[in-house]
């Protein structure tokens with residue numbers, strides 16, 4: 001146990017971290033281009049927030065939360081998803097008083113108690129964006145645009161953008177009535193979870209992954225046929241804008257976010273190559289959520305995108321992310337005086353942004369060269385007692401093994417120009 005990370009968690013080792021930094025930087029750049037600003041919220045919240053914000057009938061709240069009582073007797077839950085905490089922060093910090101719409105993005109770990117498998121972990125990471133304060137479907141198109149641009153810029157292909165509208169509380173009532181009627185005599189054929197959903201949230205039966213449930217809802221009434229005028233028109237406007245942005249999409253009437261405060265646009269971006277856990281990104285509109293959490297009535301739209309699944313799809317697309325050279329120059333030394341000169345020289349090199357290292361193990365000169373080879377440093381500086389007497393060092397180009405004796409005062413400039 002002591003030497004094993006908890007089930008469903010993973011170390012991200014140095015050799016993988018460069019990939020993470022690469023995709024994080026891409027995401028930050030794209031968010032900046034769209035005018036999103038970063039927000040960071042705590043890793044844990046009051047459990048009540050997720051119950052309200054995510055919804056009592058969701059998988060997350062029903063069985064996936066990491067909840068515990070803290071020493072003060074508060075019921076706390078590790079961040080299970082990104083939206084509810086951002087909505088809480090929006091209300092608590094009165095961000096609705098800022099010029100709207102407010103466009104926020106986050107990069108965060110999330111925690112869900114699930115059965116671990118490829119693309120499904122107990123600790124995973126999400127990119128997410130939220131736009132508050134506008135119900136214009138232009139915002140929905142921008143949100144989808146951020147995710148699509150990220151995949152494009154990273155070189156991920158074979159993706160499908162699937163969109164749907166799940167209507168508003170008004171038109172959903174009609175649909176719910178029709179759906180309940182349709183399902184009444186099929187109740188026995190549904191999975192246990194869906195039997196429970198029948199009363200509380202029948203729409204969620206539509207996107208159940210269970211085969212028997214799927215077979216039985218094939219001809220069920222879909223929300224699309226029940227959209228009121230405003231919802232239908234917003235869905236048209238979204239499509240018009242996606243077309244204008246040249247974003248390909250398909251309409252998938254089975255996508256359901258399934259909560260009372262989720263409204264209108266629901267979408268997923270699916271990678272067709274990474275298997276069962278192919279949904280890399282999921283999002284939609286939540287025009288009633290801010291109010292539900294206790295803020296002023298404020299529309300919102302956003303997405304959450306799984307970084308582990310994004311990295312899986314990068315691998316499947318054979319996108320190579322080069323590990324950056326970790327060392328520009330290695331300084332090999334022999335003797336006390338050279339050591340002193342070296343550590344000062346390293347400081348000066350690092351000061352101007354050059355990545356440098358020296359031996360910290362008291363190795364022989366020969367071993368130091370071997371080590372420099374392993375570090376793949378393009379240059380080695382050799383400082384020996386004899387050279388020092390002439391105020392010189394030897395600069396070795398590791399690619400062609402050419403050596404050159406240069407004055408110590410010139411070595412920084414020389415390395416800088418040759419890198």
Ligand code: ATP
Pocket residue numbers: 081112114119120121122123124125126277279280281282283304305306307308309
């Ligand atoms: P799924 O249907 O795969 O369970 P979800 O509907 O629970 O996904 P969301 O809550 O919408 O997912 O989260 C957004 C994204 O976060 C998902 O599309 C996925 O990429 C990622 N994600 C969700 N749960 C996990 C997990 N347990 N491990 C890794 N990534 C996850």
Ligand code: MG
Pocket residue numbers: 059
């Ligand atoms: Mg899930």
